[in-house]
Amino acid sequence: MEIVIQVFLIFLGIYAGIGLLFGIYFFVKGASQLDPLIKDSKWTVRLLLFPGAVGLWPIVLLKIINLQKIQP
Amino acid sequence: MGLDYQTVLWNKQKKTYDKWIAITMLIYLICFIGITILTNPETSIETLIIRAFGTLAIALLHIILAIGPLTRLNPKFLPILYNRRHLGVSMFLAALVHGGFSIFQFHSLGTTNPIYALFTSNIEYNSFTNFPFQVLGFFALIILFLMAATSHDFWLKNLSPKTWKRLHMMVYIAYGLIILHIFLGALQQQPSWGSIGVLSLGFIVITSLHLSTAFKESKLDKSKTSHVDDGWEYVCTTDEIPEDRAKIFIVDKERIAIFKYDQKLSAISNVCKHQGGPLGEGKIVDGCITCPWHGYQYLPHNGQSPPPFTEKVSTYRLRLIGKKIYVLPKALAEGTAVEPVIL
Numbered sequence: 224m225e226i227v228i229q230v231f232l233i234f235l236g237i238y239a240g241i242g243l244l245f246g247i248y249f250f251v252k253g254a255s256q257l258d259p260l261i262k263d264s265k266w267t268v269r270l271l272l273f274p275g276a277v278g279l280w281p282i283v284l285l286k287i288i289n290l291q292k293i294q295p
Numbered sequence: 296m297g298l299d300y301q302t303v304l305w306n307k308q309k310k311t312y313d314k315w316i317a318i319t320m321l322i323y324l325i326c327f328i329g330i331t332i333l334t335n336p337e338t339s340i341e342t343l344i345i346r347a348f349g350t351l352a353i354a355l356l357h358i359i360l361a362i363g364p365l366t367r368l369n370p371k372f373l374p375i376l377y378n379r380r381h382l383g384v385s386m387f388l389a390a391l392v393h394g395g396f397s398i399f400q401f402h403s404l405g406t407t408n409p410i411y412a413l414f415t416s417n418i419e420y421n422s423f424t425n426f427p428f429q430v431l432g433f434f435a436l437i438i439l440f441l442m443a444a445t446s447h448d449f450w451l452k453n454l455s456p457k458t459w460k461r462l463h464m465m466v467y468i469a470y471g472l473i474i475l476h477i478f479l480g481a482l483q484q485q486p487s488w489g490s491i492g493v494l495s496l497g498f499i500v501i502t503s504l505h506l507s508t509a510f511k512e513s514k515l516d517k518s519k520t521s522h523v524d525d526g527w528e529y530v531c532t533t534d535e536i537p538e539d540r541a542k543i544f545i546v547d548k549e550r551i552a553i554f555k556y557d558q559k560l561s562a563i564s565n566v567c568k569h570q571g572g573p574l575g576e577g578k579i580v581d582g583c584i585t586c587p588w589h590g591y592q593y594l595p596h597n598g599q600s601p602p603p604f605t606e607k608v609s610t611y612r613l614r615l616i617g618k619k620i621y622v623l624p625k626a627l628a629e630g631t632a633v634e635p636v637i638l
Contacts, residue, residue, distance in 0.1 A: 228414045235410075257453050263299040271302055274444035279454070279462075286453065 242277035245284060249276035256287050300449050312378040316385055323351055341400040349393040350490075353473060355386035357497045360470060364504035366587075368511065370576060373587050380446045387443035394436045397429065428479035435472035438465050451570065460571060474498060515543065515550075527614055527621040533560070533638055534618065541584075543575035547624035550575070551611055554584060554595050559635035561595035562611035562622055569606070597632040 245253070250269045253276065254261045261268060276283050305313075327347040331338055338346075362379050365372040402412035417427040442463055445451075451459045474494065481491055528546055530553065536542045541552040543565050550565035552575025563584065565575045572588030579585070583592035583601060593600055593608055600606040607630035612623040615636045627633065 224418050224420055225415060228411070228418075232408075232411055232414065254449075258449065260299055261449065265302060267302040268300045268447075268449070272447060272449055274440070275447070275450050278441045278444050282454065282458070 239277070242280045245280040246273045246277040249273065249280075249283065253283070253287055257283065257290065300447070304448070308374075309378055309381070313381055316378070316382060320351060320355075320385065320389070323354070324348070327351070341396055345393055345396045345400065348389045348396070352386050352390035352393055353477065353494070353497075355382060355389060356466075356470060356473065357501060359383055359386060360466070360501050361504055364508040367508045368504070370587065376588055384443045384446055387439045390436055390439055394432060397432070401429070424479070424482060426475075426479055428476050428483065431472045431476040431479070435469040435476060438469040438472075442466060442469075456568065456570065470501075515545065526625075527623055530620050530622050532618040533615070533620060536560075536620075539579040541575040541577075543573070544622070546611070546622055547626070549609075549626060551622065551626075552584075553613065553620060553622070554579060555638070556582075556595060558638045559595075560613050560615065560620060560638065561633065561635045562613050563593060563595065563598040564609040564611075564626065564629075566608065567591050568608060574608070596635050597630055599630045 250273055254269050254272060324347050327350060328343050331343055331346065359379060359382055362372065362375050362382075366376045398409050398413060402416065403409040405412065407415075413429055413433060414427070417425070417429075419425040419427065442465065445454065445459065445462060454462070477494055478491065481487055530544045530546075531542055533555065536553060536555040539554075539556050541554040543550055543552050545551075550573075551562050552565045552573075553560060553562045554575075556579045563574065565573055567574050567586040567588065569586065569589055569591045572586040572591070574584055574586055574593065577585045577587040579595065580592070582594070584595050585592050591600065591606060592604075593606070596610075598608040598610045609626040609629050610631050610633045611626060612633055613636045614621040614623075615638070620636075
């Protein structure tokens, strides 16, 4: 059981680590790539959205990639 | 509805609600800590904080889960729904303090990684009564985090309303995990029959409210319209719809709302594009159908939000014979203009 727990926690750590890096990218550039409306909003909005980008980075990243394909 | 995003969508009412939320939470914490100190003076500060914030979080979660069905059963509860998002984030913060202090007190004082210790301090995963209940709380906290982190219109729009709704429906999984977390924790530590009784009562109330709502909704879903040969279906007479209001019907397995306004009738989909709110339970305000949940607006004749907003819902064709209203069940493309029926 301990091996399962170790593997799960390593996965969780990697997921959160990538999420943090993606969150920074999202704050700087990704949010406006996903929705141009956010360009007119204060930086505090991006800060508020940061935890969501960290937690759901695979979904958000996929959405940005798909949008880039449609609107290069 | 907005053209750009605000950090927090506050208006006068929402600020008042938020003040009340903060004051109520503070009063609860003071009372809980005060009573515990009086009745059990040996309790440590950490334990006090863990219990005070834990019970606050579960109380708030029950209120949050009750709001949805209560508004479906009685529209008088709608004003509370407008502020559910802020209540949800407040509940997550209370749960976070509870979880954070629990990990600090029980798992961070040794040399092992606190999260690893959380999962391995009790490894009786095969046992029901001795199951490591803290792990259940950890997973519930992750779900609550994802919900709180995406409680913004940006996420609602960009994750898509469907994905967002699915994510936020996970509150029921979190609720189940929390119930087990508390029951198992209470069984394994100091069984408090009082708290188990209160929690059971809360569970029964929440379940009953949801079942009552499901029963009410199923009655609507079973309501039949009369089929007419040429494809039109009879729904009701004009007298049955109040002015500036709607009546909801099921046609072609979809809920539609028929609105009466300015001596005219129009039919649109009952589902708001924002969070799936019941448009037919809203009313006409300034010539627009206004969703009772968050005030999203649509023009009755074409189902489009007034410019510059871009939301659209399906429309339906209506026919009037005498006072009898008939609807063509096939939904038109979202935003299709349909000439209103003149009364």
